Amino acid sequence: MSENTHQKLRDEIENGIVTGVFEPGERLDEVQLAKRFGVSRTPIREALMQLSAIGLVEIRPRRGAVVVDPAPQRVFEMFEVMAEMEGMAGALAARRHTEVDRDALLAAHASCEHSAASQDADAYYYDNEGFHLAIYAASHSSFLEDQCIALHRRLRPYRRLQLRVRNRMKVSLDEHAGIIAAILAGDTENARKRLRDHIVVQGDRFSDLMQILPKAR
Amino acid sequence: MSENTHQKLRDEIENGIVTGVFEPGERLDEVQLAKRFGVSRTPIREALMQLSAIGLVEIRPRRGAVVVDPAPQRVFEMFEVMAEMEGMAGALAARRHTEVDRDALLAAHASCEHSAASQDADAYYYDNEGFHLAIYAASHSSFLEDQCIALHRRLRPYRRLQLRVRNRMKVSLDEHAGIIAAILAGDTENARKRLRDHIVVQGDRFSDLMQILPKAR
DNA sequence: GTCAATATTTATGTATACAAGAATACTAGT
DNA sequence: ACTAGTATTCTTGTATACATAAATATTGAC
Incomplete structure (x- = not known):
């Protein structure tokens, strides 16, 4: 070594x-x-x-x-906090994003569109991550970015399951479009709300997934 | 051992x-x-x-x-995130607090009043922590509570300095009163805003403190 | 006297050894 | 046959030993 x-x-x-x-x-x-x-x-x-x-x-x-095997309640709380932090990142990004950030956001969104179009769930999962990372970066708060990445990472397993839900890719993509528009328009509160909802939706779906999860093990 | x-x-x-x-x-x-x-x-x-x-x-x-010796910029970012998380805890507390939580909040606030009245900065520092812990607990989100405690802890050294600022105890106490009122009234967004501002003020003051800090070393 | 190259020292990184508690198996007694 | 008590095994927790990289000191050349 x-x-x-x-x-x-x-x-x-x-x-x-x-x-x-x-x-x-x-x-x-x-x-x-x-x-x-x-x-x-x-x-x-x-x-x-x-x-x-x-x-x-x-x-x-x-x-x-x-x-650790967090109780469903706890995972739900983690999504709740994630929603708030993403919302915050979106709000900051709306206010602080540079041209470089804008290009990165658009590129990430384009990638998502591409993999969604080809119905490639794995690719979309990967590109979706890139989209969110781009937002964190555009927030220009390195601490927030670190925190978001850490929590995003911990929620990975649960998020992965969610893409199996029917039509989730399409809905997710539409939400992304609205988020990008809000950020690029500099509309902080709209960006916050849309991102918050984007994650919360995942959390809500989560309760459905908990019904399936036990069987998978 | x-x-x-x-x-x-x-x-x-x-x-x-x-x-x-x-x-x-x-x-x-x-x-x-x-x-x-x-x-x-x-x-x-x-x-x-x-x-x-x-x-x-x-x-x-x-x-x-x-x-680690975080750059001032980073500490500011940490306060920014702390503000948002406290705000979230306050919003949840406003919606979910029980009678037990209410009693704990009022007791914590009374302690703060007492130590502020006797101009005991160390005691106030301690009681202030108890006040915020009571809010986290009232949010009934164990994950958020954990996150808040961890971040609160990391910001301790910087927060401690702030009580030296003239009149900070009095101002802090007044803000606490407003926060409690909002929470007990169940006014989620008011509680969020007041808590967010409460921390942000600390963050703003922080820039002043950074001027003093280097001399202390 | 100063700089550079090399030797020495010091501290970290990893492996191994040893100690002790928890889990398990086994034996004896009813 | 089943339970209780004891013995054994297995795993973690801590200490120590050894290897290696970085820092420092030393020596020699200019």
Whole structure:
């Protein structure tokens, strides 16, 4: 290992959790992970410590680490907060966006249109992320951007499920169009409201998804 | 050490950073900390890992950990986000607070009045924290509450400075009264606005404080 | 005397060893 | 056969050892 291993392990494991390689509630055995990644327990533990600090895993004393499995109520709250933060990012973006930001937003939106047109849910999922990242960047608040990215990341698994909902891509795309228009027009409160609703809708749909989720496991 | 050491160390070091025992920019030497707390480097490192995950320290590969010293711009952004989150908590509290919450809010407010009356800045600082915690709790969103507490904690050092500003206690108290009234009246948007402004004012004052800060070091 | 190249030292990163608590298996007694 | 108590195993938590990169000091040349 040439460079800092625990950093990479942190990313690997975090990614594994977010993409479902490690399922919620799953026990993360240190020696098992160590073998898996071909390292000793030390960097594994350091990675798990970091993940516990950001709330992705829970470490119970003397009983090891498990992937947190937030109650539906809590996930709903996370969407609620996400909605507010996205709204804030949109409001700031409306006020502060530069020409570079505008081009990035339009390009991201175009990508979404493209993948929606070809009915490619995976591609749309990816491009949608880019769209939201562009908004965060346009807010010109690096702290808000960091916070949004972190929360967005944690909600990934739940958001991914939502694209399976019928017609969601089309609706999402329409909402994006309205959001972009509001931001580029400099209409802060409209941008805030539209983004907030955009996420809240996802949260509302979430209750439907919770009905399906248990079966998937 | 009978129980999980790294957890305690994490809290100790975090507290040290937040209260100024470890100054921003200060290098956190592992062996030094290990000696200081009478443990080996291992749990110290695990504690530092956790602190780096929440952004309180920065770990540069092979170059050790330092207490992060956010640029003024970034601190301002943190206040901006804090304002929005507090506003959200207030809005939710206005809608969802129970009788227990109401009593807690009134009690917290009474404590603030008391310490303000006796011109005790330290006591007011403490009671003020209790007031805000009561609002978070009344929001009945455990995730929002956690986020607010975490951010509130990180802004502690900067907020502490602000009470030195002349008359700040009196003004703060008046604002609290308005906030409580809005929450108890169930006026969500008024509560949001008042709380947002309450924090933003702190942020605005912050620019003044940045002029003083460099001298203090 | 100053700068550069090299040697030494110091601190971090990772692995391993050891200690102790929790989970599990096993044995004995009813 | 089932329960309770004990023994064993397994895993985490902490300490220590070793390797390696960065920082510092030293020496030599100009």
